[in-house]
Amino acid sequence: MMGPLLVGIYVFVLSIFVGIEIITKIPPTLHTPLMSGANAISGITLVGSIGAASSGEVIASSILAFVAIVFATINVVGGFLVTDRMLGMFGKRKAKS
């Protein structure tokens, strides 16, 4: 059996290839929404910060994790909303007609 680190490296490398396959198909028109959408996805680190903040004590690790949650949530919520707003404009004309 592979150790968890090796599994992680496998997953990382294969995901990069999946990413490359998909992203190269995205038309230049959508590059900005792609960037802000991908950006929001990088807020997945929120999952890590929630795990780290599970102690209720007021100690350095909790405070660091708390700030991490705030940052990551801004990234996630702001990123997805702003992308949706942008994409809404691309479809605006279609919706009217």
Place this chain on the structure above:
Amino acid sequence: MNNTLTTFVVPVLYLLSAVLFIFGLKGLTRVRSARRGNALASLAMLIAIVTTLLDLGFVDYQWIIAGLVIGGLVGAVAALKVEMTAMPEMVALFNGFGGGASALVALSILWKEVIEPSYTESAAAVLGGASAITAFLSILIGAITLSGSLIAFLKLSGKIGGQPTLLPARHVINSVIFLGCLAAGIYIGFFSHAPSAMVMAALVATILSLILGVLMVIPIGGADMPVIISFLNSLSGVAAAMTGFVLGNNVLIIAGALVGASGLILTQIMCVAMNRTLGNVLFSGFGQEGGSADSGEYTNVRSYSPEEAAMILETAESVVIVPGYGLAVAQAQHAVKELADLLQKRGVKVSYAIHPVAGRMPGHMNVLLAEADVPYEQLIEMERINPEFKTTDAVLVVGANDVVNPAAEKDPKSPIAGMPVLQVWEAQTVMMIKRSLSPGFAGIKNELFEYDNNMMVFGDAKKVLQEIVSEVKSLNAAA
């Protein structure tokens, strides 16, 4: 029950989340499915968050809830209030927060697992060597992303000058700081035996990483921003993936890798569009040293009024509009759309030529014109529009300069030689709306200004366009 939850339900839900992220990105390959793709990615994120909470079980939620509420409110307000023209700086800012969060998670874990229990061993001895290394990488890359994105935000929003700032011997300074940072990381990982020393080393590593981020972005000038923003985007993904390695959480690794790949490809596309390498963009300080030698005087420049421009547009059968960063600065996207509508009503064929690095981020012009309701089918990429300039009657260049400079093709000694440009000079008439004869970002002379088929229309892009619109209207009324 609890056992099934952690060994089966939680991993399956994480897998579902990862798959949905991939489908979400896939949705972004078409305009029609893009919005749904973004919604799928948000759903994936929601599933990941709920799964994490499930996995935690009953813990003290006060920090978690407070963080989610504050972050959610700030993010939502910022996203809903931001002007479309301010999108590049908004994207940069959000990106910084993502990177910063990854660094903070790694720091938090270091504190929680090693420093607070007061172990007198190194991080590698407590967490394992791989986790110690990836935690350091997460801090390094995350902090660089945070401070680098903040500088990009300040530059893009005009709060600090967009000009490249070049420190003397900056490569030496950067190398020394990087080595110092690396030393602190190795100390934390393998040599520290006292919590207090580890705290110091962690602070040093974080601060040095933040400084590296600042130093990476301050030498970058305005027109290179699309490259650096894409690169920072990629880094924020890599930082998240590194955090995933520390936590042994595959969904972080997958999502982070996807973002890392996405940013890297955009970086590559932007570099190709400028005929430069990433290394050249990051380290050359282009735009300051670049051109001054070459920015000579102009001798044969003809200045025309908006009225004359209107008359040429009136008689044209095909018009191509070339938007640049100046269009965004003047917020002239609605004026340009009004003019295009007016011309189209008269049977003129109107299209827009989009250079990949026009503006300050990948796809900047597309978003700006979409806001003004310009149908995206009218936006033509460089490779497809270049052969059509020969048969185009009139080209209207609005706030672009370097991307239409013929020197890129004709002068092998030019600093921008080899950069793919829009061959607007092939058209019957070129009209450039520009505030002055000042050079573009590359700081070099644009011979196009002196071409016989080129007309300069001086003034603010929005004002000039509005004047042209009213001239075309009155010509219409007279006819």
